[in-house]
Amino acid sequence: MRVARLASTEPTCCRWKNQYRGMDLPCVKWMKVLSQENAVLKRLLAEAELEKAALRELVEGNF
Secondary structure, eight states, X not given: OHHHHHTOOHHHHHHHXXXXXXXXXXXXXXHHHHHHHHHHHHHHHHHHHHXXXXXXXXXXXXX
16 A cells, blocks of 8 residues: 555565664665765766766867
């Protein structure tokens, strides 16, 4: 019943339960903040890698 209401699958709910069981609310909020920061950093790294690859191609003359 809960799974259908959340529109997620049973394995996803089990994974969430295992991941967040025993954590208090401030810890869960902190994990959410860290997750968001991690997403930003991953995006910045991907952009930097693209710029680096583009500059490498420009220097090699493969444009």
